[in-house]
Amino acid sequence: MEKKILISVDMNETRIALVEGGKLEDLLIERQGEERMAGSIYKGVVRKVLPGMQAAFVDIGLGKDGFLYVSKVTEGVDEDVDERFPSGSIEALLKQGQELLVEVLREPIGTKGARLSSYVSLPGRYLVLMPTVAHFGVSRKITDEVERRRLKDLLRKIAPPGKGFIVRTAGEGKGEREFRSDVKYLLRTWSGIEKSSRRVAAPKVVHEEMDAVHRVVRDVLNPDIGKIVVDAKPEWSRLKRFVRTLCPDLPVDVELYRDSKPLFEAYGVEDEIDMALSREVNLKSGGYIVIEQTEAMVSIDVNTGRFTGKSKFEETILITNLEAAGEVARQLRLRDMGGIVIIDFIDMGSSRNQKKVLRKLEGCMKRDRAKTTILELSDLGLVEMTRQRVRRSLSTTFYEACPYCKGSGWVRSVITTSINVQ
Numbered sequence: 001m002e003k004k005i006l007i008s009v010d011m012n013e014t015r016i017a018l019v020e021g022g023k024l025e026d027l028l029i030e031r032q033g034e035e036r037m038a039g040s041i042y043k044g045v046v047r048k049v050l051p052g053m054q055a056a057f058v059d060i061g062l063g064k065d066g067f068l069y070v071s072k073v074t075e076g077v078d079e080d081v082d083e084r085f086p087s088g089s090i091e092a093l094l095k096q097g098q099e100l101l102v103e104v105l106r107e108p109i110g111t112k113g114a115r116l117s118s119y120v121s122l123p124g125r126y127l128v129l130m131p132t133v134a135h136f137g138v139s140r141k142i143t144d145e146v147e148r149r150r151l152k153d154l155l156r157k158i159a160p161p162g163k164g165f166i167v168r169t170a171g172e173g174k175g176e177r178e179f180r181s182d183v184k185y186l187l188r189t190w191s192g193i194e195k196s197s198r199r200v201a202a203p204k205v206v207h208e209e210m211d212a213v214h215r216v217v218r219d220v221l222n223p224d225i226g227k228i229v230v231d232a233k234p235e236w237s238r239l240k241r242f243v244r245t246l247c248p249d250l251p252v253d254v255e256l257y258r259d260s261k262p263l264f265e266a267y268g269v270e271d272e273i274d275m276a277l278s279r280e281v282n283l284k285s286g287g288y289i290v291i292e293q294t295e296a297m298v299s300i301d302v303n304t305g306r307f308t309g310k311s312k313f314e315e316t317i318l319i320t321n322l323e324a325a326g327e328v329a330r331q332l333r334l335r336d337m338g339g340i341v342i343i344d345f346i347d348m349g350s351s352r353n354q355k356k357v358l359r360k361l362e363g364c365m366k367r368d369r370a371k372t373t374i375l376e377l378s379d380l381g382l383v384e385m386t387r388q389r390v391r392r393s394l395s396t397t398f399y400e401a402c403p404y405c406k407g408s409g410w411v412r413s414v415i416t417t418s419i420n421v422q
Contacts, residue, residue, distance in 0.1 A: 003225045007213055007239070008263045009232035016216050017269045018225075024272035025367075026220075027334050029397055030212035037062075037104045038390045039209030041120050041193060043202040046098045054090045057113075058102055061203035064113045068094075068102065072117035099202045101193075107391045120193075122186050125218055125246055126171035126178055127155075129186035130164035137166040141366070147172060158183055170222065178249075214242055219369065221247055231257040276334040277398060283327060287320040291331060293395065298341045300328055314350060321345045321357045329364035338370065338389025347381050358383065 006017040011032065018026035030036070042060035049056045057065035070090040094100075106115035122129040136155045138148045151167045158180055159165055171179070189207075196206040210218065213235065221228075221243070228243070230236040236256045243254055257263050264270045275281060282288045286306040292299045302324040304316060328343060343361075348354050354377050361383065365372050371388040378384060405411060412420070 002227075004267075005216060005220070005225060005228045006263055006267055006269060007216075007228065007230045007232075007235065009213075009230070009235045014212050014235075015264065016212055017264065017267075018220065019267060019269065022268065024269050024276075024334065025330065027273065027276070027394065028212050028216065029394070031397075036209050036211065037107045037114060039104065039123070039215075040205055041101055041103050041207040042205050043197050043200055044100060044102045044116070045202045046094050046096055046100070049090055049094055049096055051089075051091050056090060056094050058100075058116055059203045060102060060104075060114065060116070061205070062108065062114060064108060066102065066104070066114035066116040067112075068116040068118060072105070072115075072119065101197055101206070106389060109389065109392060121166075122189055122193075123168070123218065124182040124186045126168055126174050127182045127186065128166040128168060129183075129190060130166065131190045133164040134159075134162050135164035137164075139167055139169045139171070141169045142167065142172045154179060160187070163187070213239060217243060217246060221250060221252065223250060225252060227253045227255055229255045229257050229263065231263040272334075276331065276394060281327060281331060283320065283323045285320055285323050287324065289324050289327060289331070291335075291337075293335075293337060293393065296339050298332075298337045298339065300341065300343045302343070302345045304346060314348065314353065317346045317348055318350075318353045318356065321348065321353075322360050325357055325361040326364045329361060329368065332365075332387055333368055333370075335394045336391065337393050338387045341385045341387055343383040343385070345381065345383065361385075 003020045006019060008015045013029060013031040016028040017024055044058040044060040047057045047059050047065055054070040056068045058068050060066050073093050100118050101120055102116040102118050103120040104114045105117050108114050119133060136152050138151050142148055154176060155165050158176060193207045200206060230239060233256060240254045243252060259266060280288055280290050288303055288305045290301040302321060304320050345357055358377060362374055372385060374385040
């Protein structure tokens with residue numbers, strides 16, 4: 001299927017959509033004035049060490065202290081690898097008033113402060129630099145053992161002393177030339193960060209993550225994407241230069257959109273965004289899913305709706321559940337929902353069909369760049385999973401709590417109100 005990246009830019013926000021076969025598969029929105037924190041590096045000050053929680057509060061200048069677990073002081077930070085470093089005691093590692101460089105792993109969400117790591121990492125096109133740890137890793141998504149060994153051997157050959165690297169998924173099959181180019185770029189970036197950190201007084205940002213457009217090119221662009229369409233000429237010119245510099249081997253067409261009709265409307269993306277903000281999502285078969293989000297959990301219910309099938313009842317349920325599994329994975333990406341996710345598929349009597357649905361969900365979730373963990377069906381017929389939460393969900397970007405109902409979404413009925421008035 002043909003894949004395109006659509007980029008719509010105006011004075012208030014930048015919207016980026018990944019479209020595959022005419023269907024919206026991923027969405028990123030970045031608004032002017034909103035600070036990009038995830039991936040940025042700060043010079044912070046330890047405000048309080050909490051031995052009972054083996055964690056510390058670190059002031060990075062955001063008004064609310066960030067949270068630093070001991071595991072993020074002594075272990076690797078890339079959630080996409082299988083190697084880990086041993087943990088130690090938080091009291092032995094950090095002291096109140098100590099200054100240190102930290103990376104934001106997760107932006108502040110609701111009442112929770114930013115999640116931090118003192119082991120900074122710098123992502124490139126194919127590699128992630130770990131400048132303070134001489135460690136080599138390979139993305140979990142690269143499963144071939146022969147390829148994993150080849151990549152680690154290549155890292156050992158080209159890595160400078162004292163520096164660690166992780167091969168990203170995009171690095172699979174790549175060679176020494178591509179890796180050396182990434183190493184050069186990442187080491188130059190780290191050198192600039194070190195110089196900045198020595199000049200500024202904490203708390204202060206010393207390295208900001210790329211803007212949304214450049215992040216997408218760095219993290220998402222691959223040979224399957226045939227075209228990038230941009231509706232703003234300055235961004236189009238800047239993007240063409242960046243693609244030539246970062247991905248000279250990819251024959252992607254960067255096109256300037258000139259039509260008077262808005263870009264997202266022309267490609268049908270606006271309607272898909274509206275659907276991603278609704279509580280109920282219809283399935284092609286006639287079934288539907290209902291998505292409810294709270295601060296810590298997302299619950300999803302699957303229903304057959306008007307779909308009655310053509311033969312056996314069990315087959316009707318299986319078809320609906322399989323379609324729902326794909327749509328659930330897609331909606332979680334579009335809405336950028338994270339935390340605990342509970343999916344209530346329609347009850348299936350066949351254990352074979354249950355496994356089919358679970359495998360379908362796992363296969364669809366592999367496309368998600370966020371880290372996910374999916375458990376087997378519970379005794380209650382529920383699928384429990386977690387999805388890494390990095391930033392605010394789509395709904396909290398577009399909506400805010402109603403000041404009258406305090407976010408409950410409900411109002412008193414006429415009868416209840418009349419009784420209370422009496």
